[in-house]
Amino acid sequence: MARDFDGGVDDSDSETATGTASSPSRERGRTVRNTIERRAIVGLAVVTIALLLGIFYYPVATVFIDSVLVDSRWTGRVFVSILQDPFYFGEPARFLAGEPVGAVIESVLSPDRRLGVIGFTAYQAALSTVASVALGLPAAYLLARYEFPGRRTLRSLTILPFVLPSIMVGVGFVATFGQNGTLNAVLGAIGIGQVDLLFTLEAVVIAHAFYNAPLVARVTTAAWESVDASAVETARSLGASPFRAFRDVVAPQLYPSVLMGAALTFVFTFSTFPIVLALGGFQLATVEVFVYRLIRDLEYAEAAALALIELGISLGLLYAYLRYEVKHTVQSRGIRPLPRRPLTPPSLSVRELLPRMGIAVYAIVALAVFVAPIASMILASFSGPEGLTLANYQFLIDRQTTGASFQVQPWDAVRNSLLFGVASLAVALPMGVVVAVLTTRDYRGRKLVDAVAMAPLAVSGIVVGLGLLRGLVFGVEVGGSRFAVGGGLAIIAAHAVAGYPFVVRTVAPGLEGVDHTLVESARALGAPRARVLLDIELPLVWPAVIAGSAFAFAISIGEFSATIVLASGTNQFTMPIAIERFIGRRLGPATAMGVVLLVVTSASFLLIDRLGGDEVGF
Amino acid sequence: MDRRSFLTAAGATVSVSFAGCAGLGGSDEASTEASSTDESTATGTSTGDAGSADETLVVGTYSAFVDSPSTSPGAWVKQRFEEEFDARLIWQTPSNEVNHYIERRNAGVDIEADMYLGLNTDHLVRVDENLDDSLFADVGDVAGQNDIKSGLQFDPDGRAIPYDTGYISLVFDGTATTAPETFDGLLAEEHAGDLITQNPASSATGRAFLLHTVKQFGPDGYLDYWSDLQDNDVRVLGSWSDAYSAWSGGEAPMVVSYSTDQVFADQNDANMEKHQIRFLNDQGYANPEGMAIFDGADTPDLAREFMGFLLRPEIQGEIAVRNVQFPATESADLPEDYAELAQEPPEPVTFGYDELKGSVSGWISDWERQFASN
Numbered sequence: 001m002a003r004d005f006d007g008g009v010d011d012s013d014s015e016t017a018t019g020t021a022s023s024p025s026r027e028r029g030r031t032v033r034n035t036i037e038r039r040a041i042v043g044l045a046v047v048t049i050a051l052l053l054g055i056f057y058y059p060v061a062t063v064f065i066d067s068v069l070v071d072s073r074w075t076g077r078v079f080v081s082i083l084q085d086p087f088y089f090g091e092p093a094r095f096l097a098g099e100p101v102g103a104v105i106e107s108v109l110s111p112d113r114r115l116g117v118i119g120f121t122a123y124q125a126a127l128s129t130v131a132s133v134a135l136g137l138p139a140a141y142l143l144a145r146y147e148f149p150g151r152r153t154l155r156s157l158t159i160l161p162f163v164l165p166s167i168m169v170g171v172g173f174v175a176t177f178g179q180n181g182t183l184n185a186v187l188g189a190i191g192i193g194q195v196d197l198l199f200t201l202e203a204v205v206i207a208h209a210f211y212n213a214p215l216v217a218r219v220t221t222a223a224w225e226s227v228d229a230s231a232v233e234t235a236r237s238l239g240a241s242p243f244r245a246f247r248d249v250v251a252p253q254l255y256p257s258v259l260m261g262a263a264l265t266f267v268f269t270f271s272t273f274p275i276v277l278a279l280g281g282f283q284l285a286t287v288e289v290f291v292y293r294l295i296r297d298l299e300y301a302e303a304a305a306l307a308l309i310e311l312g313i314s315l316g317l318l319y320a321y322l323r324y325e326v327k328h329t330v331q332s333r334g335i336r337p338l339p340r341r342p343l344t345p346p347s348l349s350v351r352e353l354l355p356r357m358g359i360a361v362y363a364i365v366a367l368a369v370f371v372a373p374i375a376s377m378i379l380a381s382f383s384g385p386e387g388l389t390l391a392n393y394q395f396l397i398d399r400q401t402t403g404a405s406f407q408v409q410p411w412d413a414v415r416n417s418l419l420f421g422v423a424s425l426a427v428a429l430p431m432g433v434v435v436a437v438l439t440t441r442d443y444r445g446r447k448l449v450d451a452v453a454m455a456p457l458a459v460s461g462i463v464v465g466l467g468l469l470r471g472l473v474f475g476v477e478v479g480g481s482r483f484a485v486g487g488g489l490a491i492i493a494a495h496a497v498a499g500y501p502f503v504v505r506t507v508a509p510g511l512e513g514v515d516h517t518l519v520e521s522a523r524a525l526g527a528p529r530a531r532v533l534l535d536i537e538l539p540l541v542w543p544a545v546i547a548g549s550a551f552a553f554a555i556s557i558g559e560f561s562a563t564i565v566l567a568s569g570t571n572q573f574t575m576p577i578a579i580e581r582f583i584g585r586r587l588g589p590a591t592a593m594g595v596v597l598l599v600v601t602s603a604s605f606l607l608i609d610r611l612g613g614d615e616v617g618f
Numbered sequence: 619m620d621r622r623s624f625l626t627a628a629g630a631t632v633s634v635s636f637a638g639c640a641g642l643g644g645s646d647e648a649s650t651e652a653s654s655t656d657e658s659t660a661t662g663t664s665t666g667d668a669g670s671a672d673e674t675l676v677v678g679t680y681s682a683f684v685d686s687p688s689t690s691p692g693a694w695v696k697q698r699f700e701e702e703f704d705a706r707l708i709w710q711t712p713s714n715e716v717n718h719y720i721e722r723r724n725a726g727v728d729i730e731a732d733m734y735l736g737l738n739t740d741h742l743v744r745v746d747e748n749l750d751d752s753l754f755a756d757v758g759d760v761a762g763q764n765d766i767k768s769g770l771q772f773d774p775d776g777r778a779i780p781y782d783t784g785y786i787s788l789v790f791d792g793t794a795t796t797a798p799e800t801f802d803g804l805l806a807e808e809h810a811g812d813l814i815t816q817n818p819a820s821s822a823t824g825r826a827f828l829l830h831t832v833k834q835f836g837p838d839g840y841l842d843y844w845s846d847l848q849d850n851d852v853r854v855l856g857s858w859s860d861a862y863s864a865w866s867g868g869e870a871p872m873v874v875s876y877s878t879d880q881v882f883a884d885q886n887d888a889n890m891e892k893h894q895i896r897f898l899n900d901q902g903y904a905n906p907e908g909m910a911i912f913d914g915a916d917t918p919d920l921a922r923e924f925m926g927f928l929l930r931p932e933i934q935g936e937i938a939v940r941n942v943q944f945p946a947t948e949s950a951d952l953p954e955d956y957a958e959l960a961q962e963p964p965e966p967v968t969f970g971y972d973e974l975k976g977s978v979s980g981w982i983s984d985w986e987r988q989f990a991s992n
Contacts, residue, residue, distance in 0.1 A: 088986050120992035173642075198869055199853050277856025278864075282817050283848070283991040293819040293986075297979055298720065298748040318918070385886050395687060404693040406709045407685040469718075474727045487701060564713040570685075582687045583859045585882045587866075589687040613621045 016464040040530040050064050051431070055493045056456055056464075058450070059266035063463050064167055067304035078305040088287075088306070116386030118309070118328050121270055121286040128208035128269040135209050135369060136216025136261060138362040143217065144224030147340035156609040157222060159214045161370060161602050163558040164377075165576045168594040169280040170378050171587055172373030172583065173207055174482045182372055202209075204280040206270045210369055215551075216261030219506060220252045222547040223257035224250075225509065226540075229336045250338075253330045256509050264505070267314045300583050319451040326447060329512040374598070381591040392592035394498050395582075408570055410593060413578035414600055420488075420563075421556040421604065424495035428552040429545075431496060432503020438531065439504070440511045457537045465561035468494065473565060481558060484521060487568040491519030494562040499552030507550035508543025546612035550605055575600070674706045675920050677730040681711040683941065688882065691940040699927055704897070705920055714739045723753050727786030732915035733924070735781070737908040739772045740825070752960055753777065754910040754936060760922050761816050765947035770906040774971055778908035780946040782938055785902035785963050786826035788813075790894050794871035799897035804898075805845060811851035814861045815874040817940045818982055821858050822905060825982070827874045830903040832981055840981070842987055848989060877902055878942045880959040882942040884986055895961045902963025906946065 042361045066080050082088050084097035086405075091113050095104040107113055115123060143155045161169075176182050177197040184194050227250055235245040273288040274388055282289075287310045294303035343359075345352040385392050396410045402532050439450040458463075475484030522532045538545060560576045567573055573581075575597040582589040684692025696707045708729050712718035722729050734754075745753050754777040763779060770780045791795040795812060796805055803973065804813060816824030832840045853870060855861045865873035883893040909928070911921045927933060934950035937943075945952065969978075 090992070115992045117990065117992060167859065173862060174864055174869065178869050180865075198864070199855075207975075274860075275854055277817055278860040282854035282989055283858075283984075287815075287987070290986075296714075296717065296820065298717065298744060299979075352894050385888050390656060404684075406692065406711070465713075466721075469714075469721060470725060474722065474725045529791065559853075581685050583860065584687040586687075586886060587859070587863050 010154055040528075041434060041437060041533070044430055045438060046313045046435050047123045048092050048431045049426075051493060052453075052497060055468075055472070055490070056497045059467030060455075060459055060463060061467070062470045063467045064304050064308055064319065066300040067302075067308055070301050075090060078301045079309070080311065082302070082305055085402060086116060088116050088118050090114040090119040091100035092116075092119075095329075096512060117290060118287055118313070120284075120289075122313070124204060124208075124276075124284065125266050125269040125272075127201070128212065128272075129265045131267075132212040132265045133207050133211040133216050133258065133262050134364070135213035137220060137258065138359070139213070139217035139366065140224060142359055142362070143221045145338070145340055146343045148343040152609065153606060155218075156550075156605045157602055158221070158603060159203070159554050159605065160598070161210050161214050161374070162212075162551070163554045163597070164374075165558065165560070165579050165594065165597075166274040166278060167579060167587075167590060168377050168597075169210065169373065170206055171591055171594075172377040173203065173279055173375035175209075175380060176368070176372045177203060177206070182376065183368060188469035201280060201284060201431045204272075204276050204284060206369060207275050207279050208265075208272065210373065211275075212261075212265040212268060213369075215264060218257065218547050218550070219257045219261050219544075220254060220461060222256050222506060222543040223509075225337050227253050227338055229338045246440070252328065253513075256325050256328055257323055259324065260505055260509070263318055264457065266317060270314055271458065271460055273461075273587070288460055288462075291460050292349055295462050295466060307463045310460060311455065311458050315451050315455060318454050318458070319447065320448050322447045325509055326512065327511055331513055331515050377591055378598070380596055381595045382589060384586075384588060395589045396592055397523070402451045406570055408573050408578045408581045410578060410596065412571055413573050413575045413593075414522050414596060416572055417574040417576075417597075418558055418600065418604070420491055420495055421553050423492045423551055424556040425553045426497060427492060427496035428500040428556075429549055430504055431500040432548060432552070433499065433545075434534070435504045436508040436511055440508055448505075453504060454501045456498050461561040464494075468565045469564055477494070487496060488572060490566045491563055491572065494566060495556035495559050496552075498559055498562065499555035502551035502555065503545070503548035505536075506544040506551070507541055510544045513539055514540050542613070546609060549612065550608050553604060553608060554601070557597070557604070627675070648766040659934060664777055671705050671919050673706050673920050674708060675733075675917055675924055675925070676708045676710055677733050677735055678710045678712065678715075679735040680715050681781040683736060684709045684711060687943070691937045694810075694936065694940060695928070696934070699924060703920070703923065707924070716736075716745065719753060720745060720749055723749055723751055727969065729912050729914070731912060733909060733911045733921045734908075735909045737778045737910055738822070738905055739971055739974055740978055742773055742778060743973060743978060746975065747979075752913045755915070755918065755922070757912040757925070758918075758922060759910060760929065761926030762947065762949075765828045765929060767946060767948055769966065769968075770904070770946055772906055772908065772968075772971055773910075778910040779925065779929075780908045780941040781825065781925075782830045782941055782946050783899075783906040784875040784943045785904055785961075786823050786830065786874060787961075787963065788872050788896040788898060789865070789875040789879045790872040790896055791865075791868075792891045792894040793835045793889075794868075797872055797894070799896070799898070799900075801831065801843065801898050804852075805850050807850075809850065809872075811853070812870050813847075813872045813874070814853045814855060814865050814870045815855060815860045816858055817856050818985065820856065821859075821861075823858050823874050823876070824854070826903040826905050828982065828985060829969055829978075830898075830901070830967065833899075833903070833969065834899065839976065839982065841984060842976050844985060844988065854989065876942070877963065878944075878960040880961070881939075881942050881956075886958050897961075897963040897965075901967045902965075904966040904968040906968070907943070937990075950967045 007458050013458060062435055067216055068074055068076065070078065084093050089096070091104055091108045093116060094107070095101060139158065143151065143158070148272050164172075177195075178184075179194070179196065179198070183197075187193065187195065197206070207351065231249050232245050235249050236242070240248065270286075271288050273292060276284055276286050277289065287306060291303050291307045291310065293301075294306065298342050343356070345356055370377045382388050382390070397405065435450075436454050439453065472485040475482045477483075516538055522536055523529070527535070557574075558576060559574070560580070561574075563574050564577055567577075575593065579590050579593045579597065584590070584594050631753075665690060666919075679692070682690060692709055696709065699707050703822070716734060716737065716823070719729055719731065755774055757779055760779060766780055770783055772778065772780065783845065788797050796807060800808060800963075803809070815827050818825040818828035831843055834840070835843045853861075853864070855864060859877070861873050864870070865875075874928055877897070878891060879893050879894050879895060882888075883890060909925055911918050911925075915921055928937065929947055931947070931951045933947045934945040935952045936945050938945040938950060938952060939956065944962065
């Protein structure tokens with residue numbers, strides 16, 4: 001295997017001929033460094049695989065095995081009964097249960113066909129995906145193609161919605177889209193009637209777009225910023241119209257990112273859980289609602305089978321996307337981003353005005369969907385029964401100063417979140433880059449490996465939590481003593497595992513697209529694989545590396561289920577756990593903690609983007 | 619992060635952490651979940667300190683009992699108990715509550731807690747339906763046991779004894795509607811879309827409301843009632859807080875909640891007119907909370923002493939007030955004005971252990987299949 005990872009080139013002697021003029025000791029130093037560099041990728045790969053097995057695949061397997069091992073006997077009947085149950089699988093279940101094809105097709109075509117829970121979950125995920133792409137793309141266009149004050153800040157903060165706990169989003173949405181919400185107040189003021197959005201599928205879809213449009217926007221922006229301007233200039237000089245140049249040169253480089261954003265959105269919304277019940281209602285229950293309930297009632301066989309089916313569908317979709325991605329990467333030799341246009345139109349021609357009018361319309365929609373809910377959360381944190389108040393923040397301070405040791409302390413939560421976020425990013429980044437390298441090599445079945453490596457994105461959170469409890473916290477008995485893992489390092493590892501797929505997904509397409517002759521030339525000149533990666537490939541896909549890092553960090557900040565299981569005490573709790581604990585009759589304390597989370601993560605994202613440097617090529 | 623420390627962490631018995639908290643002893647098994655095993659100062663070791671003459675009592679409970687943003691009895695109980703008895707009380711709040719201990723017992727891992735506080739009837743049913751080994755021991759003699767109100771005792775096998783109870787009722791905004799007096803009144807046209815309740819599978823209040831309808835209409839009639847309720851646009855949201863916050867925001871004028879709602883409203887100087895209680899058919903569904911000792915506890919005698927302590931009149935009153943519930947005993951000392959704000963139903967109803975065993979999960983999954991049929 002190692003030869004495969006190493007690109008199949010064994011260059012053990014390639015260095016020795018060059019060192020004739022240097023002193024022996026320096027030569028030894030360089031040989032050692034070269035050896036390390038040559039082995040770096042293999043070593044990192046081994047560590048990454050071990051970590052994934054120990055922190056993810058093994059724990060999750062302890063739960064999934066319950067679906068096929070019932071009362072110490074291997075069986076497939078749990079799956080069969082789910083697949084044949086119209087409640088889960090709708091009309092197709094009847095076909096699987098052996099009913100005649102004609103009758104099933106007839107009922108599928110009838111207006112009162114049953115989708116089943118799984119069918120309905122896929123349907124709402126598809127709607128949510130369309131909404132997320134529709135709301136994400138204009139933002140990417142604006143961020144990548146226009147220059148305006150605050151653009152970089154806005155780009156950094158794009159993924160903010162991604163980290164918000166569902167309780168906060170629920171509060172924000174009720175205040176914005178509820179009967180007495182901001183939207184109805186505005187509509188009433190301008191003389192349009194009331195809208196009743198809450199407790200409908202629409203509300204859930206908008207909330208999913210709130211969460212996921214930023215994802216689409218961020219990855220597409222990164223791809224757009226990596227487009228090489230010279231290719232566009234060549235097309236234009238050959239007489240292509242701006243539209244034609246966009247369609248034939250730029251767009252093909254964006255499709256993979258847009259589709260990736262869409263695929264990830266589908267996977268996330270396919271396993272959605274609390275927000276559906278908070279803003280929709282039980283009539284819109286998704287698969288995950290039932291997985292959660294079955295696990296809570298200790299019906300592990302059915303829960304595990306359902307979660308595995310859910311995972312299978314998600315990974316199947318990701319696999320299909322990955323197959324597409326391979327076929328559609330565009331090779332690029334360099335990177336000189338397209339020049340941005342000013343946001344104020346340089347002339348009053350239709351061609352300059354039209355796109356900017358579109359942006360203005362989009363800005364109004366974005367204000368309603370993204371800004372208003374967040375503003376409502378902030379307002380809620382300053383509200384009490386008597387109107388505006390600082391009491392909720394006073395509560396946080398009191399809890400910090402007088403809280404008991406078994407109560408959550410706000411400052412500790414902030415500190416832990418940052419600590420775990422930074423540390424897990426430091427682990428997730430090399431992990432992600434290594435897996436990206438491994439899955440962009442040529443070998444049979446690599447895309448299958450790639451899809452399986454994406455599993456942490458698609459496994460139900462409750463299953464991960466239970467698996468970590470069984471697999472790590474309870475530990476294993478070896479020779480009379482028990483080996484258990486918990487606490488800070490385990491949390492960091494779990495967060496890194498949860499976040500690294502983002503690094504893979506943002507970096508891999510870029511690596512696939514780097515002109516192979518560049519890499520081959522460097523290798524022919526004797527550069528070890530790791531050196532080529534660091535000096536040539538990664539700089540070429542730098543915007544993607546930064547975007548992936550921001551997501552890995554965001555995942556860590558928002559993570560809940562693994563953290564609460566692995567934490568060895570309240571002094572390891574993070575901000576989302578603090579928010580959950582502060583929920584009470586009045587939402588003030590929880591929203592105040594939510595605003596703390598908002599501020600801390602905003603600052604972190606700005607910092608990540610700044611430290612990452614601005615666009616490449618400047 | 620270098621990989622060496624990772625490899626050692628992955629294979630170590632002792633989990634290191636940055637916050638200077640307790641490590642996991644190999645055989646000693648300090649707690650690994652949301653409990654602070656160290657007393658506010660971050661010293662290295664946890665349970666099982668040599669050299670401390672005091673006994674230690676580890677009590678598992680749900681997190682709101684020790685840590686909720688309004689009031690919670692946990693800290694006060696700990697302080698009073700430790701002052702009087704030569705013992706340390708350690709609260710343990712695993713995120714999946716009782717299930718955590720069922721999991722441990724199933725996995726054959728030592729349970730480090732001595733007792734659990736916050737059991738209700740369905741927890742016991744769940745324990746008994748899913749475990750071959752016993753999780754809780756017979757409680758034996760506990761002082762003050764005879765003061766417990768008849769009708770609250772929910773464990774026929776004498777393992778769990780109640781320490782407080784809640785009643786589930788409707789809470790409505792009197793400025794927007796007047797709640798109907800009967801279940802059938804909820805089906806009236808004028809109350810279309812007026813009621814918010816919670817998912818019975820994951821919320822105690824939602825479950826109580828569903829069970830109340832089973833009580834009222836019988837196992838054969840409750841689904842028809844729910845079908846009518848669904849046609850009248852009842853909202854079934856996720857958690858209690860989802861429902862309560864939507865109700866507070868004016869999305870609907872009625873919500874399923876606790877009959878002690880006005881106690882909170884009073885604490886927050888809210889308008890009482892907006893916090894009215896309605897007991898449908900003059901009944902409230904009782905949800906008693908109990909405590910039980912784990913089978914194989916290290917300090918069962920101390921646990922019994924603690925139970926007796928919790929049943930004392932002054933402690934009962936204080937727990938009820940701080941947990942915003944009702945005492946379990948007849949003899950509790952409650953503040954004068956508590957009864958004005960905390961309303962008790964004319965007729966408490968509830969399902970006992972024997973009625974729930976073997977039925978409750980079926981009732982809930984049948985309801986799920988009808989309500990969420992797509």
